[in-house]
Amino acid sequence: MRRFDFTYLVENPLLWQEECAVSIGVFDGFHLGHRSIIERNVAWARKEGWHSMVITFNRNPKMVTNSQKMEKRLTSEVQLEQFLDECGVDYLLVIDFSAEFSTLTAEEFLILVTTVSTIKMMVVGSDFRCGVAASSAGPVQLQEYLGRLEPGSFVEVPPFIVNDEGLNVSSTLVRKKLLEGALDKVQGMLGRPYTLDVAAYPARVNEHGLLYRTKAFTQLLPPPGWYDGRLFDHEDAAIDGVVCLTEEELSFTPEDHSRIEGRVGIKGLGLIAKRSTIA
Numbered sequence: 272m273r274r275f276d277f278t279y280l281v282e283n284p285l286l287w288q289e290e291c292a293v294s295i296g297v298f299d300g301f302h303l304g305h306r307s308i309i310e311r312n313v314a315w316a317r318k319e320g321w322h323s324m325v326i327t328f329n330r331n332p333k334m335v336t337n338s339q340k341m342e343k344r345l346t347s348e349v350q351l352e353q354f355l356d357e358c359g360v361d362y363l364l365v366i367d368f369s370a371e372f373s374t375l376t377a378e379e380f381l382i383l384v385t386t387v388s389t390i391k392m393m394v395v396g397s398d399f400r401c402g403v404a405a406s407s408a409g410p411v412q413l414q415e416y417l418g419r420l421e422p423g424s425f426v427e428v429p430p431f432i433v434n435d436e437g438l439n440v441s442s443t444l445v446r447k448k449l450l451e452g453a454l455d456k457v458q459g460m461l462g463r464p465y466t467l468d469v470a471a472y473p474a475r476v477n478e479h480g481l482l483y484r485t486k487a488f489t490q491l492l493p494p495p496g497w498y499d500g501r502l503f504d505h506e507d508a509a510i511d512g513v514v515c516l517t518e519e520e521l522s523f524t525p526e527d528h529s530r531i532e533g534r535v536g537i538k539g540l541g542l543i544a545k546r547s548t549i550a
Contacts, residue, residue: 272356277326277366280387286362291324291388292316294395297331297442300345301354302460304396304432304440311429312394313359321391322361326384327351328368336373338404343491345445347468350539362388377402381416390421397428398441434460452494452545464501464541465493474537480512480524481537492516499543505536514542 280286292315298305309325316323329348333339346354355363364387366372375383380401384390393413400407408416414426431439438444440460448456449465457465467490474481481502485492493516500514500523512525523540 272352272360272363274352274363274365277364277383277387280364281383284386286322286324286388287386289324289362289388290319290321290391291362292319292321293324293326293384293388293390293393295326295384295393295401296396296399297328297333298325298346298351298355299331300442300445300461301351302432302440302442302445303462304429306354306358306462307429307432308394308396309355309358309360311427315392315394315427316361317359319391322388323359324362324364324388325355325360326364326366328366330368332368332373335368335370336404342446343489345442345449345465345491347471347490349470350466350468374403376406377408377412378406378416381408381413381420385417385420390417390424392425392427393417394427394429397431399428432460446491449491449493452496454493454498454542454544458543464543466503466539466541467492468538469540470505470536470538480522480528482523483521485516485519485521488521492521493542493545497546499546501541501543502537503539503541505538507538513546514540 292312294308294312313323334341352363395410395413397410400409402408410426410428417424417426434440434456445457445460454465467488469483472483472487474483495517498514498516500512502510502512502523510525512523515522
């Protein structure tokens with residue numbers, strides 16, 4: 272997968288002749304609903320001989336424009352790139368969501384999108400919106416705009432994924448359940464354990480295991496408490512243990528301390544389930 276700055280491609284349209292299936296979104300958390308969108312995108316692209324393209328943002332537009340409360344991310348940029356690459360996406364375009372960019376109308380934004388490639392189709396979520404609030408476009412309006420800007424292109428909207436409580440899976444619901452400490456519900460909506468990208472953070476090794484400062488994390492954390500955890504290295508070897516999370520620190524104590532001694536290249540720390548006791 273190749274990553275590009277969106278504005279760079281608008282000014283230097285290297286991919287303008289590439290026929291693409293395109294999906295646009297924040298994709299924070301990359302839950303099962305997001306995965307269904309991207310998998311449909313990639314499936315169409317492979318079937319028709321197009322390329323798969325995902326356009327995302329370096330900051331959540333809803334949080335930047337104050338239409339949603341500012342909160343930490345569920346996934347790091349590195350994690351999102353990994354998930355998209357694993358799905359088979361060819362191109363990832365990242366928009367620097369500035370104050371100026373936030374004033375674009377839906378049509379102005381889509382004109383830019385059609386500048387960077389030849390759009391054959393778009394796959395978006397049911398709750399997709401683009402453009403400044405007064406003139407924003409959802410999936411229906413998106414089809415109308417594309418019909419003018421890219422004749423013959425079409426829009427597909429996969430159905431919502433529903434969790435075990437009958438609720439539509441969304442990043443907002445994932446955040447809610449995470450902040451409640453309901454990691455089993457979070458894992459069910461993500462299709463994997465909620466994992467902290469710890470590669471960029473220094474850890475202190477002591478007689479118990481690894482120790483991190485929680486304030487350093489840019490990802491959202493569950494409430495303080497004891498959790499079953501799983502540490503992953505860059506070869507995806509897993510080490511099970513116990514996580515103790517406080518307001519100041521996060522510690523990981525492995526079941527087998529010898530497996531962590533001298534280990535380098537720690538990539539992720541998965542939070543599996545909350546413990547009622549330390550035992």
